[in-house]
Structures are given as C-alpha cells and as structure tokens.
Amino acid sequence: METQAPPVKRVALEHGIPVLQPEKIKNNFELRAMLEDILPEAILVVAYGRIIPQWMLDLAPYGCINLHGSLLPKYRGAAPIQWAIANGENVTGVTTMRLDSGLDTGDMLLAKIVPIGQEETAVDVYECLAAVGADLMVETLCGLADKSLFRQQQDHALATLAPILTRDDGRIDFTRMAHNIYDRWRGFQPWPGAHTTLRGKKLIVHKMRASSHVAEGEPGTIVIQGDAMMAHCANGTAIYLDELQMEGKRRMSAAEFLNGYQVKSGERLGI
Structure with a gap:
C-alpha cells in the first residue's frame, strides 16, 4: 500500500535522465515551456x-x-x-x-x-x-x-469500441453461453473479475471453466457433481466454478466451498 516509482522512472533515474510526473498537462504552462525548450x-x-x-x-x-x-x-x-x-x-x-x-x-x-x-x-x-x-x-x-x-x-x-470497464461488467449473466462467460472472466482480469450472488450475498468467482455439459436447466441453477460445482448457462451449456469467495470471506476451492456452505443442487445464483 505504499506509492512506488514505475519501472520506466526507476530505469531513467539510474541513467541520469530527468523525470517529470505532472498531475495535468492541458493547462500546464511550465511543462509546455519546458517541452518547447527541449524541442x-x-x-x-x-x-x-x-x-x-x-x-x-x-x-x-x-x-x-x-x-x-x-x-x-x-x-x-x-x-x-x-x-x-x-x-x-x-x-x-x-x-x-x-x-x-x-x-x-x-x-x-x-x-x-x-x-x-x-x-x-x-x-x-x-x-x-x-x-x-x-x-x-x-x-x-x-x-x-x-x-x-x-x-x-x-x-x-x-471501427469497434472498447469502452472503459465498469464493476457491472464483471457481473455474471448466466443467460449467456458458458464459453462467453468464460471469455469475459478471462478478459476482465484482474478487475472487475467475475461475480454473482448466492443467498443474497456477493459471490466472487476467481477461477472457472466451460463445461461440455448438455443438460438443459434454468440459467444460474447450481449443479453439484461430487466436489465440483457447476451452474447452468444458455443453450444447455454449463460453467464450472472452481474457486470462489463469499463476500467478506477467504478464497476457497469448490470442494471447500461446498463443504463450508452446504450448497445443494437446485439453488440459484444471481437472484
């Protein structure tokens, strides 16, 4: 939690290259004058x-x-x-x-x-x-x-646009196909990640993978297979939720999470 110099600054200072880190540049007349002098x-x-x-x-x-x-x-x-x-x-x-x-x-x-x-x-x-x-x-x-x-x-x-990410982009929409949910999780690392809700509390999914599961089910419905936890997605697909963290608690493997929270098949995520 301490402010540190970025790598470029550290290397520059090691080589005697001056570094400026202005808070703003648009109306920074001192910076403008300096750059105009450097040309x-x-x-x-x-x-x-x-x-x-x-x-x-x-x-x-x-x-x-x-x-x-x-x-x-x-x-x-x-x-x-x-x-x-x-x-x-x-x-x-x-x-x-x-x-x-x-x-x-x-x-x-x-x-x-x-x-x-x-x-x-x-x-x-x-x-x-x-x-x-x-x-x-x-x-x-x-x-x-x-x-x-x-x-x-x-x-x-x-042209296509890649807008700035928001926290809501990390909310898992189980009406999407499993591979699309997985791709969004990969893309949104480390922030906003992937999250949903379970029993009214925020549930963060730190690791997931798409399944070839083809059984139909209501999107967001949990399916337990031994120590594995899956959720139904669109078009008969499903997503494995391999590492989870309930709001305010530590990260857990799916097996630890199922044992600690006694999650049952048929419970719903995202409601």
Missing part, C-alpha cells in the same frame, strides 16, 4: 488514459506516437486488450499510430499480430503485448527517422 522530435504515449492537448499534438515534427493494444481500427478506447479477450478473439496485437484529437482515430504506422491462447487472461496478454509493443515502438521510430515509414489512414467504417 522533441517525437513524443511517445503509452497507456495514458487522458486526452492529449492540441499544443502537444502539434509540438513535435513526428507528432505524438501512441502504442495501442489492438489491431486498429478494431477496439478503439480504454480497454482494448480486455474486450478483445472478452469477445472471444483468437488474435489481437499492437499498433503504433500518430495521435490526433479523436479517440484512437489517428493514422497508423506499424502493427504486429499476436495470438491469444484459449486459457490466457488479460494479464497474460498484457505482458506479451508490452514486450512486442516495445520492439514495435523502436522499429517505428527507426522507420520515421530514415523516412521508410509512411502513415496509413484508418478505415473508420470498420
């Missing part, structure tokens, strides 16, 4: 969740170069990695682009495709894209410097 050729923007002011967009000859966690124009917005996984995509990637005043609408520079494993979560994919993206940013800067790289306008008609 950067390019400004790199990575994982910055606010609008870049026009004065900064216009400052550097090569502009503000952004590393975006999707294959633009798909998944513009604040949570491209999470929504790609939640929607069951098999591939994603990173794109370098020149920022403009729109929401991820600027011209593209380079892109790299990255596969998504069927069991990978947003945490796994984020780490992979970070490594791929770092190399792609260096390649982009080299291409701009030797003038071998040209900007490509996005096809705005193909």
